[in-house]
Amino acid sequence: KNGEPHFLWTSFDIYSRFLASYWLNILLMVITKLLFPEPRPHFIQTCNPDPLKLTCSSAKSSYQLYKDGICRLNQSNDGSYFTQRDVLDSLRSFPSGHAQNGAFTMFIALHFVNRNNGLTSIQKIIFSLFWICNGLLMAISRITDNRHHWWDVLAGSIMGGLYSYFAIKYFLYQ
Structure with a gap:
């Protein structure tokens, strides 16, 4: 019971840092869309x-x-x-925001799943597969519904992955 307030505060701190890095990810995506207007397939x-x-x-x-x-x-x-x-x-196709946010969330979630020592190996595999499938399906759906070209989705996924790396390395655990 003595560790509960510390656990709650640590959880809140990490969650607020995640939200701040997520909104920074969205801000960078919006700026990129405004700087490089590229038409959607439609x-x-x-x-x-x-x-x-x-x-x-x-x-x-x-x-x-x-x-x-x-x-x-x-x-x-x-x-x-x-x-x-x-x-x-229809002029804001590059990069795919859904693919970028999906990749960002996927890599952050994979980091937390693999860092959690309370999970068994099977649980880690199941949670990891869930987040990988979620990120991939989100990216693929942007191409199949004719909202983005494949290179928009690829660029968004790469940007989301890079932003998640920097969020984990420099922002979440400071």
């Missing part, structure tokens, strides 16, 4: 560019299509409606 369908306004100079980048007002908002060939927010979101 950008042309969402933008629905006006062919009469389309020129070779306006087609240099997807962002230029949006900026020059060539995207036709609120009308689509298949009857669906897209807003300005939808078009802007």
